[in-house]
């Protein structure tokens with residue numbers, strides 16, 4: 001393990017040492033690779049497969065809510081226990097096995113070395129290990145469906161005492177497997193995060209100063225740091241919960257002097273920063289795309305960067321807004337209300353900076369640009385509704401209603417899907433050397449965005465009317481079956497079916513373009529960042545013509561001294577005059 | 581294993597001179613890991629502190645449960661702190677290129693192993709007096725926190741042992757040694773905090 | 781900084797006095813546990829920031845020192861390089 005001698009090299013040795021030839025076997029190339037791009041793809045495709053699982057579960061339980069008691073086509077009758085397991089799996093999968101791996105692990109792995117101009121991660125074998133642990137975690141989660149009692153049904157937040165005791169949860173093995181899967185997943189991302197930060201610190205291309213690093217790389221780094229700084233207490237809580245489940249301790253069991261609210265603190269101490277862990281990379285993706293397609297410099301690079309750091313700092317002070325009615329001290333609730341309202345300021349600021357970037361640009365409405373614009377609009381709605389929830393008085397009413405569900409889907413869906421579709425359509429030519437079909441892309445875009453709003457606006461309305469979440473069959477609650485309420489539920493479910501159907505368009509486009517797409521040149525969008533300097537797709541080692549040297553910031557579009565409206569970072573020339 | 585070239589085989593033609601890493605990657609990686617670990621322990625310690633403070637009147641110290649042997653553990657603490665100090669000395673002499681370095685590493689290892697051994701003896705005694713994982717909240721938190729620390733100490737001892745072997749073989753690459761050191765200092769410095777919060 | 785202080789003041793001024801009917805503020809009357817809760821909240825929130833801040837600061841210092849050392853070396857050994 002030598003570290004000092006390596007700059008662009010690797011500290012933990014190298015999987016492909018001593019291979020003079022490159023026609024390694026299938027396993028070596030696709031499953032056992034240490035190449036950052038391949039690991040990025042592994043994460044991406046695993047994430048996509050898990051998204052299908054997440055989509056299938058939501059299909060089943062939304063059908064039950066809209067048409068209680070029917071036999072759901074493709075699933076069968078949803079029993080109450082099934083319902084719990086389906087909801088829990090949906091939430092956990094979408095957050096831990098879709099948003100995190102795709103946004104951070106897949107894009108981080110794929111983009112970081114390319115965008116900072118080096119040939120691989122600093123610790124390639126650690127990177128491979130990270131993916132393998134992640135894969136095991138996904139397998140453990142899926143396996144929990146097949147054990148006695150079935151998969152865990154205590155919601156993605158896993159509150160004790162429900163989650164701690166098999167008498168309550170009725171899933172003696174499922175709850176432990178769930179916990180184990182989440183813990184493994186955290187280990188995987190911990191390894192990945194260490195790798196990202198170390199790589200960006202030590203392997204940037206010569207000449208790349210702090211403010212020449214593309215925003216998306218910064219965002220992934222800040223997100224990784226946030227993740228690593230906040231995950232510890234949750235892992236501690238998870239170990240304690242595991243002991244409660246399997247060894248009979250009583251950390252969270254009131255009967256044995258334990259405190260169930262303690263878990264909520266440990267969970268949300270991580271849970272809220274986690275929200276920003278996924279938000280920031282999405283914001284970064286949007287920054288890259290809107291600058292390229294409005295041919296303008298990012299309005300305020302440093303502001304975005306500092307705002308992101310500020311958001312990260314603040315995100316450690318807001319967690320108890322999830323517990324306003326959990327019996328915490330109301331004086332403390334007040335403080336957390338204020339901090340929660342404060343944190344919406346930097347988030348809004350970032351959105352406004354992006355809008356200012358668009359202002360006066362020559363905007364090209366390509367598919368990735370449409371996704372990026374939609375992200376800003378839809379996310380703002382999610383953020384604004386967060387303010388209602390952050391006011392502890394209002395939250396007493398809104399807590400645990402569909403208003404909360406609609407709020408966080410207006411934030412999470414833009415993050416985990418809209419921004420990811422933006423990223424995939426934008427970097428697809430680089431990743432696979434082919435263009436995606438634009439007509440299909442736009443069809444997919446409009447189908448998804450419109451149906452998305454038709455799912456969640458009804459849920460806002462339902463929530464405002466007091467519709468409680470986590471209910472299996474509303475027919476037992478006459479107060480929640482007032483005229484029109486069931487219609488709104490049906491509307492949301494129908495819109496969901498439309499949304500799911502449109503994802504077929506995306507998958508078809510993806511697969512078709514992968515094999516039959518128009519061939520892509522190295523820099524199809526005339527972008528500045530280093531990854532577009534590498535061939536499409538980049539070979540092993542990324543830059544066959546030599547690792548690049550950086551001469552300027554990443555967003556020099558439409559520079560007055562230049563004929564082209566873009567100015568790639570690696571081109572030599574009168575360098576830094578245009579730095580702000 | 582000094583690769584001058586990024587690929588071990590060929591550097592792409594025309595690659596610019598490389599950036600020198602500001603901090604060895606192994607140290608930086610370990611450091612970030614340590615930050616996450618500190619938060620892990622703080623999660624447990626804060627849970628314990630709150631649990632103790634919110635205990636109903638008369639239920640803490642737990643009736644019928646043995647007190648933790650704070651005095652006897654002072655000796656263990658001293659052994660561990662000494663081991664950290666010896667490792668600092670090892671680092672200094674490694675920097676000077678002195679052959680003493682490896683024997684100092686061995687000394688630190690032995691002191692660390694002594695700590696783990698003494699802790700093991702303490703556990704055996706407590707178990708025989710009826711303090712178990714499920715006997716009370718004190719037992720649960722004690723074995724959770726101290727046990728997790730012990731697991732880390734064992735991991736760090738393995739890393740330190742490996743660096744001793746590599747120093748013995750005259751290895752010139754300090755990555756493992758620096759990484760192991762970072763981790764060991766974490767284990768050493770964490771202990772007094774645990775000692776103060778849990779034993780008293 | 782001023783605005784931060786003003787905001788903090790707002791938080792303190794806005795803090796409601798204890799509601800004695802409430803089980804949490806009024807019932808338990810266990811000041812020690814409230815204090816401990818607050819203290820642990822503070823530790824848990826501030827510690828990660830302090831740790832990360834310390835690492836970042838140390839890296840920044842080391843990076844600056846390294847850059848200065850490089851610069852000095854370059855001035856001594858080679859004439860300024862022509863960009864390729």
Ligand code: HEM
Nearest residue numbers: 275321322344347383386387389390399400404408411412
């Ligand atoms: C602009 C800033 C935001 C504010 C002020 C805010 C505020 C809140 C509040 C107060 C709650 C608790 C509601 C309750 O349970 O009664 C909440 C729930 C939630 N928020 Fe946000 N939020 C914001 C942004 C986000 C973002 C960016 C995300 C996701 C990436 C997000 C995801 C969630 C989730 C997942 C929940 C519900 C968790 C659950 O109970 O299952 N929020 N938000």
Ligand SMILES: [Cu+2]
Nearest residue numbers: 272275319322
């Ligand atoms: Cu939150």
